[in-house]
Structures are given as C-alpha cells and as structure tokens.
Amino acid sequence: xxxxxxxxxxxxxxxxxxxxxxxxxxxxxxxxxxxxxxxxxxxxxxxxxxxxxxxxxxxxxxxxxxxxxxxxxxxxxxxxxxxxxxxxxxxxxxxxxxxxxxxxxxxxxxxxxxxxxxxxxxxxxxxxxxxxxxxxxxxxxxxxxxxxxxxxxxxxxxxxxxxxxxxxxxxxxxxxxxxxxxxxxxxxxxxxxxxxxxxxxxxxxxxxxxxxxxxxxxxxxxxxxxxxxxxxxxxxx
Amino acid sequence: xxxxxxxxxxxxxxxxxxxxxxxxxxxxxxxxxxxxxxxxxxxxxxxxxxxxxxxxxxxxxxxxxxxxxxxxxxxxxxxxxxxxxxxxxxxxxxxxxxxxxxxxxxxxxxxxxxxxxxxxxxxxxxxxxxxxxxxxxxxxxxxxxxxxxxxxxxxxxxxxxxxxxxxxxxxxxxxxxxxxxxxxxxxxxxxxxxxxxxxxxxxxxxxxxxxxxxxxxxxxxxxxxxxxxxxxxxxxxxxxxxxxxxxxxxxxxxxxxxxxxxxxxxxxxxxxxxxxxxxxxxxxxxxxxxxxxxxxxxxxxxxxxxxxxxxxxxxxxxxxxxxxxxxxxxxxxxxxxxxxxxxxxxxxxxxxxxxxxxxxxxxxxxxxxxxxxxxxxxxxxxxxxxxxxxxxxxxxxxxxxxxxxxxxxxxxxxxxxxxxxxxxxxxxxxxxxxxxxxxxxxxxxxxxxxxxxxxxxxxxxxxxxxxxxxxxxxxxxxxxxxxxxxxxxxxx
Numbered sequence: 001x002x003x004x005x006x007x008x009x010x011x012x013x014x015x016x017x018x019x020x021x022x023x024x025x026x027x028x029x030x031x032x033x034x035x036x037x038x039x040x041x042x043x044x045x046x047x048x049x050x051x052x053x054x055x056x057x058x059x060x061x062x063x064x065x066x067x068x069x070x071x072x073x074x075x076x077x078x079x080x081x082x083x084x085x086x087x088x089x090x091x092x093x094x095x096x097x098x099x100x101x102x103x104x105x106x107x108x109x110x111x112x113x114x115x116x117x118x119x120x121x122x123x124x125x126x127x128x129x130x131x132x133x134x135x136x137x138x139x140x141x142x143x144x145x146x147x148x149x150x151x152x153x154x155x156x157x158x159x160x161x162x163x164x165x166x167x168x169x170x171x172x173x174x175x176x177x178x179x180x181x182x183x184x185x186x187x188x189x190x191x192x193x194x195x196x197x198x199x200x201x202x203x204x205x206x207x208x209x210x211x212x213x214x215x216x217x218x219x220x221x222x223x224x225x226x227x228x229x230x231x232x233x234x235x236x237x
Numbered sequence: 238x239x240x241x242x243x244x245x246x247x248x249x250x251x252x253x254x255x256x257x258x259x260x261x262x263x264x265x266x267x268x269x270x271x272x273x274x275x276x277x278x279x280x281x282x283x284x285x286x287x288x289x290x291x292x293x294x295x296x297x298x299x300x301x302x303x304x305x306x307x308x309x310x311x312x313x314x315x316x317x318x319x320x321x322x323x324x325x326x327x328x329x330x331x332x333x334x335x336x337x338x339x340x341x342x343x344x345x346x347x348x349x350x351x352x353x354x355x356x357x358x359x360x361x362x363x364x365x366x367x368x369x370x371x372x373x374x375x376x377x378x379x380x381x382x383x384x385x386x387x388x389x390x391x392x393x394x395x396x397x398x399x400x401x402x403x404x405x406x407x408x409x410x411x412x413x414x415x416x417x418x419x420x421x422x423x424x425x426x427x428x429x430x431x432x433x434x435x436x437x438x439x440x441x442x443x444x445x446x447x448x449x450x451x452x453x454x455x456x457x458x459x460x461x462x463x464x465x466x467x468x469x470x471x472x473x474x475x476x477x478x479x480x481x482x483x484x485x486x487x488x489x490x491x492x493x494x495x496x497x498x499x500x501x502x503x504x505x506x507x508x509x510x511x512x513x514x515x516x517x518x519x520x521x522x523x524x525x526x527x528x529x530x531x532x533x534x535x536x537x538x539x540x541x542x543x544x545x546x547x548x549x550x551x552x553x554x555x556x557x558x559x560x561x562x563x564x565x566x567x568x569x570x571x572x573x574x575x576x577x578x579x580x581x582x583x584x585x586x587x588x589x590x591x592x593x594x595x596x597x598x599x600x601x602x603x604x605x606x607x608x609x610x611x612x613x614x615x616x617x618x619x620x621x622x623x624x625x626x627x628x629x630x631x632x633x634x635x636x637x638x639x640x641x642x643x644x645x646x647x648x649x650x651x652x653x654x655x656x657x658x659x660x661x662x663x664x665x666x667x668x669x670x671x672x673x674x675x676x677x678x679x680x681x682x683x684x685x686x687x688x689x690x691x692x693x694x695x696x697x698x699x700x701x702x703x704x705x706x707x708x709x710x711x712x713x714x715x716x717x718x719x720x721x722x723x724x725x726x727x728x729x
Contacts, residue, residue: 032607033606033607034603034606034607036675053674053675054609054610054611054674055609057607057608057609057610058609062607064603064604064607067604068600068601068602068603068604069601069604070536070540070600070601070604071600071601072539072540072543072544073536073539073540074522075522076522076523076524077536077539079524080523080524080525080526080527080532081532081535081536082608083524083525083526083532084525084526084527084528084529084531084532084533084535085529085532085533085608085609085610086608086609087526087529088526089526090524090525090526093524093526094524097524107522110522111522113543129604130607
C-alpha cells in the first residue's frame with residue numbers, strides 16, 4: 001500500500017471499493033488493529049491504533065471478509081465469550097443477543113458448534129459478534145458475502161440506522177449497487193493507492209460515467225481490457 | 238477399486254492434518270505429518286511398525302512361557318488390545334468419513350459407488366493393529382503350529398468384532414456426537430476424554446498385563462473354560478483346535494450379516510445425509526457474561542475437551558507422571574518425601590501442555606486480535622489453563638499423601654498449587670515478554686523447549702535444595718518467593 005490517506009466523519013458511511021488484491025482488506029485490518037502498518041499513522045476517534053490498539057478495539061466493531069471464529073464453540077458460547085472479554089453487562093448482553101439472533105434467524109443454531117454451520121450462518125454470527133458492544137465505529141470487509149437476501153436487507157437497514165445514530169461505518173464491497181445506494185462517500189483503491197474519493201456526484205463528474213460500475217471500470221482501467229477477455233473466452237468455448 | 242480407496246484414504250488423512258491445530262505454526266512437523274498422511278503405503282506401514290514394536294515385546298514374553306494355561310490366558314488378554322484399537326479406529330475414522338463428506342466429490346462422477354469402498358477403507362485403517370498380535374501368533378506357531386494359526390484367526394476375529402462395535406457406535410451416536418453442545422454433549426465429551434486416556438493407558442496396561450498373567454494364570458484358566466464361547470475368553474481355546482475352529486466359524490457366521498447390515502446403514506447415510514441442522518427449532522440458549530480470566534479459561538477448557546488432538550497434548554503431564562505415581566504406589570508406602578518429589582516432578586512437567594494450550598486459539602487468532610484483550614489477561618488465562626491438569630494430579634497426590642501420612646500431609650498444599658503455576662508462568666513469560674500488546678501464537682522451536690526445560694529444572698532444583706535436609710516447609714518458602722517474583726513480572 002502506498003500513501004493511502006482518508007478520513008471518515010461521524011454519521012457517515014464510507015464505501016471502500018477496489019479490484020481483488022488492491023489492498024482493501026489490508027487497509028481495513030490495519031484500521032481494526034489486526035495488522036500493523038510498516039509506516040504511517042492511523043487514528044480512530046483521536047486514539048492511535050498502533051500505540052493503543054486495545055483502547056481502539058473497545059470502540060470499534062470489525063467484521064472480517066471470512067469469519068474466523070472458534071469452531072468448537074457454539075454461537076451462544078461465543079457471544080458469552082465476547083461479553084466477558086468486552087465486559088458487557090449480562091442483562092444487556094442477553095437482550096442484545098436475543099434481538100440479533102431473532103433478526104438474523106439463527107436461534108436454531110445457537111447450541112450447535114460453529115464449525116458445523118454454513119458460511120452464511122457463520123457470517124451472521126461474525127456480524128452479531130462485532131455489534132454486541134454497540135461500537136461507535138464499524139469496519140466491515142465484504143460482510144454481505146453469503147448472506148441471504150432477507151439478512152442482507154436487514155444489515156443494510158441496520159447500517160443506515162447506525163449512521164443516523166452518528167456512528168462511522170467503513171465497509172468494502174464488490175456489490176456496487178449497494179455501495180451506490182447507501183454510501184455517503186466512496187474511496188476507490190487500485191494497486192495499493194487511493195485513486196479516487198468523493199460522493200457519487202463527484203465520482204460521476206471525475207469519470208464522466210453515470211453508474212458506479214462504469215465509474216469503477218473506467219477508473220481502474222478495466223473497461224477496454226474486458227472486451228478482449230470476453231472475446232478470448234468466446235473463442236475457446 | 239484401489240484408486241478410490243486410495244483417494245478416500247488421502248482425503249481423510251489430508252483433512253485430519255489440515256484440521257490439527259497442533260501442526261500449525263510448525264512447518265517441519267506439518268510437512269512430516271503431510272508426507273505420511275498422503276501416502277497410504279507409508280502411513281499404514283508406519284502404523285504397522287509402531288504396533289509391531291509392542292507386538293515384538295509381547296512375542297518375546299510368550300517365547301519364554303512353557304505352560305499352556307499361561308499361554309491361553311495370555312492370548313485372551315492380548316486379543317482385547319487390538320479389539321479396543323478396532324473399536325476406537327472404526328468409530329473415529331468412520332465418523333471422519335461421514336463428517337468430512339469425502340464421498341461428495343465422487344458423487345457427480347460417472348462411477349458406481351458402493352459400500353464396498355467404505356468397508357475396504359475402514360478395514361485397511363484397522364489392519365496395522367495386527368502388528369501388536371502377529372509376533373505372538375508366530376511365536377506360538379513355532380512352538381505349537383496349529384494353536385498358533387488359530388490364535389491368529391482369533392486375533393483377526395477380535396479386530397473384526399471391534400470393527401463391528403465401532404460401526405455400531407457410529408450408527409448410534411456418530412452423526413449426533415459433534416452437532417450440539419448441551420448437557421448430554423458435555424457427558425459425551427467427558428466419556429471421550431476418559432476413553433482417550435484409556436486408549437493411551439493400554440500401553441501401561443500392556444506392561445502390567447504380562448506380570449499379572451504370570452501370577453494369576455491359574456485363576457483365569459478356570460474362567461476361560463467356563464466362558465469359552467464368549468469373546469475374549471473364546472480365544473483362550475486355541476489348545477482345543479477342533480472346538481476353537483468351530484467357534485471361529487460360528488463367530489464369523491454371526492458377525493458377517495451384522496457387519497453387512499451396519500456398513501449398508503452407514504453407506505445409506507453417506508449417500509443421503511440426514512440434514513440435522515435446523516431439524517428442530519431450538520430457542521433456549523444461555524448467554525453469560527463472566528469476568529475476563531474466567532471467560533478465557535472457560536473457553537480454553539471447552540475447546541480442549543472437544544478437540545481430541547488438543548486433549549492429547551493437554552493431558553501430557555498426566556502421561557509423564559502417571560508411571561512414576563504407579564511405581565511409587567505399587568510399593569504400598571507413600572512417605573512424605575516421595576510425595577514432595579512427585580509434586581516437584583509434576584511442577585517441572587507442568588509446562589508440557591503449553592503447545593496444546595496455545596493452539597486452542599490458532600484458528601481464531603485473527604478474531605481474538607479484534608477484541609480489546611490485554612496481553613497480560615491472555616497470558617494469565619493461559620497460565621491458569623495450563624495449570625489445571627497438574628493441579629488435578631497434585632490434588633490426587635495430596636489425597637494419597639493424607640491417606641498414608643495423616644493430616645501432616647496438608648503441609649504439601651502450597652507445593653500442589655504453587656509449582657504448576659510457577660512452571661506455567663515461566664513458560665508464558667519466556668514467550669510473551671515482548672513489549673507490544675499483540676497476541677500471537679509463538680512457534681515452539683526445539684531449542685526454545687530445551688532452554689525452557691533447563692530453566693525449569695534450575696528453578697525446581699532451587700526449590701528442591703531444602704529437601705536434601707528434609708525441610709519441606711523451607712522448600713515451600715523458596716517456592717513462594719519465586720511465585721511472588723513471577724507475579725511482579727506478570728503484572729508488568
């Protein structure tokens with residue numbers, strides 16, 4: 001990654017877009033304190049992530065691209081574990097778990113080992129795990145992956161509500177219509193560099209394209225390349 | 238057919254290696270395990286040779302016995318060992334085949350699949366356990382040819398019977414055992430832990446068995462005669478060849494249909510797996526919020542009990558210390574000084590469980606890093622988790638010491654609790670003494686383990702010096718001082 005610099009305000013949804021391998025996940029992991037940057041500075045609510053990662057982790061909720069959870073625990077045990085580590089009051093924890101479990105319809109899996117559950121269910125558990133402490137900053141890495149349409153919709157509405165409550169949300173996604181729909185601002189990362197940033201109107205003006213897919217393809221220089229790839233595939237199939 | 242069986246073997250063993258957290262972070266061990274896992278010939282030969290070592294000792298034992306009664310009793314006891322192996326291996330590997338879905342990639346291919354593949358694969362997995370009994374059969378056959386050959390068929394029958402019981406366990410519990418965690422699941426896990434210990438305990442039993450048979454063969458000869466149609470007593474009939482052969486044929490005639498029925502049942506489940514998930518709506522679950530140390534220890538204990546590979550490493554102190562306890566107790570006396578020496582030995586080997594304790598988190602380390610967990614809390618949690626088994630053994634030693642020496646043995650209490658804590662703290666401080674708050678799983682290199690072992694020996698040596706003068710309480714004061722120093726380091 002090279003010279004990435006951006007700021008996300010309170011009450012804002014910031015979309016982080018880019019092709020596979022462009023550095024989105026690495027950036028989000030650094031923000032979440034999971035990875036350390038070799039240089040540079042990351043601050044969340046004025047707290048330096050590198051020098052004070054534990055304090056930052058108290059206020060953020062991070063949802064990774066692939067849920068890496070304790071497979072030999074049940075969701076109920078995992079939520080209890082998170083409650084204990086984060087020091088969430090038991091009454092509040094129970095109330096929040098019940099609400100989320102109901103919303104994402106995972107009640108019947110609560111006493112099953114996480115390792116035996118489907119990817120989508122694991123993703124829901126990962127989402128709930130990162131929301132339980134009511135974080136002020138939410139960092140999500142392609143978290144819609146594997147979710148059924150109903151859960152994806154619930155998550156979308158939830159994010160909008162979180163934004164309205166004043167929380168900051170940074171999320172990466174490949175679902176461009178979703179980004180277009182809910183993001184206040186979008187950052188475009190390509191080969192480890194932030195090549196464009198702004199509201200949808202600002203990006204439209206910059207790329208001289210109407211929808212986000214075309215803007216994305218144009219700014220990542222993939223538009224012409226695509227026609228050649230499709231033609232090559234047609235020749236062999 | 239061999240191609241498919243080979244594929245199944247490779248797939249099951251590859252996935253076992255992949256899922257084994259003990260092999261992560263250690264490329265050398267991982268590559269070695271993978272090398273053996275991916276070659277069926279190498280894997281089976283390796284197992285066969287390991288079993289053959291025990292088999293060789295067993296054969297040597299029989300070689301020097303001349304009494305027919307003693308040999309018969311020996312065969313009866315020996316036939317139990319591969320029988321237990323067969324039960325264990327069948328239920329574990331059979332459940333692996335079902336859970337891992339190794340037949341799934343084959344289903345869309347234009348292949349005629351059948352239960353014969355599963356059957357052949359499972360039997361292949363069990364066959365190496367013949368190494369335990371083969372030398373004994375050969376030795377008997379050299380001295381008494383026909384009984385020797387019959388003994389081999391009884392060992393085979395024992396393995397086959399164990400295989401069938403393993404299949405039965407699989408049919409009855411195999412598909413439910415890992416799905417849910419409730420009170421019944423806890424019970425099953427405890428039973429698994431005990432079974433696992435018994436499985437390894439067989440080797441101790443094996444040594445003891447030879448001695449026992451020599452002393453008690455007369456009593457068993459009568460029992461074998463009385464219950465000669467029931468396995469394992471039936472294998473003691475080898476010196477009545479006609480009766481024994483008829484019994485063998487009867488056993489096979491009974492076992493074959495049962496085997497066929499069970500393997501078909503399992504095969505049906507593989508082809509049309511029952512969807513257990515979501516079968517019934519479970520809405521009752523418990524969510525509790527405990528203080529951080531209890532949360533961490535509770536998580537460690539749950540995962541350790543549920544993952545067999547980790548459980549083996551976690552109980553390592555028990556395996557090391559058990560023979561020493563056994564030897565001391567077999568003298569019928571338990572002087573205080575012996576009790577203290579065993580407690581110091583427990584302390585020194587308390588750190589043996591470190592690998593298993595750290596690997597608990599290896600698959601979820603990224604998740605753990607997203608939580609506001611201080612390194613200090615993580616380290617303290619691990620120290621306590623690592624001390625659980627040594628504390629348990631120490632308490633057992635204390636009870637024995639109380640039984641033999643009366644209330645005076647209460648003086649041992651500080652050693653029971655302090656020594657495992659000291660050893661665990663030293664190990665954790667060694668690996669986590671860096672300044673950053675990052676929580677990671679250190680790579681346990683051989684050189685580190687040797688250095689650690691030397692440090693622990695030095696500390697235990699210092700604690701032991703007063704014992705030369707029979708001053709147990711002074712030794713405890715020294716231990717307490719070291720404990721306080723370590724606490725200061727841990728608080729930093």
